[in-house]
Amino acid sequence: MTSYIGKNVLRVDAPAKVTGEAIFSSDIKPHGMLYGKCKRSPHPLARILSVDIGSALKLPGVRAIITARNVKQSYCGECLFDQLPLCDQYSYYIGDEVAAVAAIDEETAQEAIDLIKVNYEVLTPVLDLEKATELGAPAVHPELESIKQNIAYQVDFERGEVTAAFQQADLVFEERFTTSPVHQCYLQPRDCVAAWDGDRLTLWAAMQGPFEWRKEIANGVCIPESHVRIIPCYVGGGFGDNASRIWPIAALLARQAGHPVKLAFTREEEFTSGRPFTSAVVKMKMGFKKDGTLLVQSKDIILNAGAYMGIGFAITTVAAGRVDNMYRVPNVKTSARLVYTNTTPRGALRGFGTQIMTFVIESMMDMAAERLGLDPKEIRLKNASQKGDTSVHGFIFNSCGLSESIKLAAEESNFKEKRRERYQNYGIGMATTIHVAGNRTIIPVYDGSAAIVSIDDTGTARIISGETDIGQGANTVFAQIGAEELGMDIKDIIILPVDTAVSPFSKGTYASRVTVLGGYAVRLAAQDAKRQLLAQAAEVLNSSEDKLELRNSQFYVKGSDEVLVPLAEVARQVVIKRCGLPVIGQGSYTVPDYVTKAGKEQQYYGNYSVAYTFVTEVAEVSVDTESGEITVPNIWAVVDIGKMINPKMCEAQVEGGVVMGVGYALNEHYIVDQGKVLNAGFRDYKLPTFSRAPQIHSFFVETVDPGTLYGAKSIGEAVTNPTAPAIANAIYNAIGVRIKDLPITPEKILKALKEKL
């Protein structure tokens, strides 16, 4: 019966992107636009004694120079609460924005930047993550008195009887893991254009959550939120939110200059002053019964915030608990700390902390299996959460295809055979993960969405949602939902670009929430529009609603194949009857009551997502023991996605996510030494390339969650998380060495092989 759900509809943004018609923020050039540049601190920590802009101001072509001393600015808010748009008393990392220039071209702006003289008092910085929390360590933020031992955020909880459980366990072991900081490596360096109309600001930028950032930007430049309009352009790679001071700084420059200003990062700035993903140090202890039953675990997590907290508090929360819910484990203790250092501030990445703990737990599951003489598949199946479970932290699994995904991944990869008939230096490994579809911990008030569907006089339906398509295909999914629910040809559906001046307020593209929550709102709005359309069509056709059916943009006599009249004709008449007013459907969705808050007040206990996605990946590796070089010829990925809306796009998500996981496992390492980034560019920062990419075999388990839109769950983030532990487990299987520190470089392999001898 369904026409569009589950079908391989072509991406609606494909034509614009391949023809170059798509408007990116770099294409925006309002009349009289100037170019901005930032003056950055060269010190990890310093007191700013003075900023001399005198000679810079005299440079011909310079239109404005701003510092904390000559602009009206303020702390930005929830995510940038510890950050002013421009540094005032102190600068906190190498690259911190101290001043900014707007000039007639980039060269002049850069010249002026070089003429600005900043007088610093260099202070002792905090550079080591683990030492940062020691008593007596210097402060990363000397001005923030509420911050103790540089701990920006801390999550602690204990469930069950942890001490007793460890005593009862047959196998207890503890390990230390580290993950490396990595950069999101979107191809599009962040840029934006800010323009003022009186006291109102318009900002064009690639953004995942324009409504959330509207608030922070308004705070930063001291205007009401109502005076900020954000027009998010096409996104040239999201993978985490580009939270950044680039927006308020551009706004302040434009206000000072009285002209629109474009502020664009170079690739080097992208690396030195972007928001790379945090590294982690995890100490984990697990206790098992002889038969493989996971009894208890306790962990201590330290995450690096860098110089500013950003979204780190939420990443800390996710890292602290989420992956625990994948297995039935009744006793859990966690302490997770987000720690300031005087290094590049850190941000979000696809996975949002889940990849850290997936690496840790899935490595340890294999270690436990070996010690207990169990197969990796069996130990996972033994402990896997099941449909109907409520997990240790309160997740309710109305659907759960974890076991099914483990079995299917093993079967498709021929896991058992391949582990048994192992060739020299060849191995196979498995890992699983869990992910959310929305997250009420991060999005506290509600996790839902709103949409408007309007049908005009030409029979075109427009879907207006505030949820952004950051490349993952949300707009295509929305168009499919619209066409399905309205009974229209998808060619007659248009997704209006997001614009905070037009679109309903939305929470943004985080936590793999857009299909399930944004899509649900689109569905409700489409249903509302269709109800109205049918009623009005019945009137203009002198018929009755129950005799009419809309399919493929044609009205039919209900139940028959007799076309009555094309929608376009009826729409014209309906709109004329309404004197021009389109048919306007409204949809407003929030998650059902069983989805609860799970923040600090709830001690992080609660069912904060409407549904949970499970992924099992099996990786095949071959290790060159001479060079330490690892190749990954194949990865099988099985996703319990609930229900596929667009299978081809799901495959694309798997492929992109797995390659990103391969990079996380083997290549990527954002190297900071003495506060300085050593590989600030694509020459030195090693992204996996096509030659690195494995053959990827995607499979889907459709558990059809009873509580979600068409039974769908999520995919975007989930797929990237199990790749690294699957590879680590495969490497152990291949050569018997266990690498617990990402990335797994040839050097580490060779060192471990040497130690093993």
Add this chain to the structure above:
Amino acid sequence: MTSYIGKNVLRVDAPAKVTGEAIFSSDIKPHGMLYGKCKRSPHPLARILSVDIGSALKLPGVRAIITARNVKQSYCGECLFDQLPLCDQYSYYIGDEVAAVAAIDEETAQEAIDLIKVNYEVLTPVLDLEKATELGAPAVHPELESIKQNIAYQVDFERGEVTAAFQQADLVFEERFTTSPVHQCYLQPRDCVAAWDGDRLTLWAAMQGPFEWRKEIANGVCIPESHVRIIPCYVGGGFGDNASRIWPIAALLARQAGHPVKLAFTREEEFTSGRPFTSAVVKMKMGFKKDGTLLVQSKDIILNAGAYMGIGFAITTVAAGRVDNMYRVPNVKTSARLVYTNTTPRGALRGFGTQIMTFVIESMMDMAAERLGLDPKEIRLKNASQKGDTSVHGFIFNSCGLSESIKLAAEESNFKEKRRERYQNYGIGMATTIHVAGNRTIIPVYDGSAAIVSIDDTGTARIISGETDIGQGANTVFAQIGAEELGMDIKDIIILPVDTAVSPFSKGTYASRVTVLGGYAVRLAAQDAKRQLLAQAAEVLNSSEDKLELRNSQFYVKGSDEVLVPLAEVARQVVIKRCGLPVIGQGSYTVPDYVTKAGKEQQYYGNYSVAYTFVTEVAEVSVDTESGEITVPNIWAVVDIGKMINPKMCEAQVEGGVVMGVGYALNEHYIVDQGKVLNAGFRDYKLPTFSRAPQIHSFFVETVDPGTLYGAKSIGEAVTNPTAPAIANAIYNAIGVRIKDLPITPEKILKALKEKL
């Protein structure tokens, strides 16, 4: 009680316009944009034998060349029914578009244009308006067989007993008048940018009626209307619709080139291939009783369509009847013909034909007064239509301030004294006019409008209307209405720019309809939004609707001055409750039943506007009888406007309209000789400048029409119409010569003075 209606609110578009932030179509430059130019026929009428684009295509930088032979095009529709985007078999006037080029810059495009060789067979053109309709005259459109004697459109009607009435009349006289063709002279030459995304077209252009043109453009380029999106930019002067082939030609070029194309007219093209306003030849006969009672009139009108009809059919209808309704005249006969000639096609101008017949009738009223020994004021008061009347053509006057305006104009100008105590070559004259506020003859299906008002989480209200602000101030009026009805600070109201992909369908900015009809829809939408907002506010405030009052963006305890809470706070809570959905008010308005169709089927009889505006102007002139030079030191204008929404903007309309009327009276003449425009530019076409502008004294009569929005009527067009006859009458009063041919140049004055001797 009212906060914003009748107040001098600052124009909402002022900041953007004075700072240069306003986006005009010339500011639009999509990636990869090319520049277009048109190849124009040098002959008034010719058969196109062949078009050789070979050598032009070889020119480096040329990206596309289109002719009727290599594009898919079609006749455009209602207004361009006789016009293909590009000439096919024939070209019909000097400047007709035969081919077009898209190239990397304008110079290259022009070079290519010059390389295109067109082989014409020159045919005998029709150049003289009066000879065009003679039997045996050659055809302007040889291919249009349905057109007889070059008559593009004809209006004939007779009411009452015309022949008998002339027999009963004491004074019968007949006169011949001519009015000159004039150019609208907007400062912004027409231009547009066309871009395709697959088979969908986006067009940026200044437009008065984007939804109407959407249809014509879709027809012209052979795509469904649903595939055309028009984004009307700021308008740099409207004064009539810039109906033009520039839009479909740009679209065809962009489609052929595979890149966006900007097509912009030079000032010369604006004059030679724009759509100047028609000239007229009018023979008018009137019959009066001794006491000045107007008994009967008959008239024969010939209007010049130029080479294409455009909107001429509607102008013909307006000229045929509208001004007749100003006076109580029971017997009327009219024959009006719109005639093709092989000259520049003609278009609309502020006034839309009313200025032609106002000039004729108001000149003759003064002639009659003189012959009957009556004062110009007395003869007008004697015949003036009154409130409660139904006029000869069916206009119903629910309000009518004509007499009041005559009296007030006479009083304020000290008319009686000044006519009596006449100085040498100094005179004073009076004229009145009638105008509509909307026109169901031109807009056949309905004359109404629709609007959406949405209130977001920041407490900002957005008004979405499809009616365009072409500089007259519609957006300011809409903001005032929104603020008034919502009880909000006008600073919290934003008017979304019109965009056919977002705005409700609208009929466009014609017939002085936007305030009364578009504004009414805005009011209804605002009321709907406010009703919902109050209900929801009551919920979130745990109060009840009848206890709440919204004033100036604050909630009050009803009836008291106790501020409860700012709107912004409540709006945030309401939107959160709706999961992001704004409060959406919908308004849909059409005129009441007593406003009827009055087209051909009704023999042009009917009450086609909801209300009628009346204007009286008194002009003071001084004539230099040596040079023939005329100066106009003062004009008093009294407008029965119904109700002023924004007095300062009303004054601005009077001032602009009167100066335009002065130009029509004295200066402007679009000279076409042998089909060639002789004054194609501002150097040779004489617009009135500041030195020409009289002191303008504006007065308003607020009759508060019972059937309209706040009692308002219209002003934009009405004020320009009586200026020319008031000046002509003043000249007669000054020097005793009656000029019946516009413009009243020094040459005509000297010639008339000479003939008088």
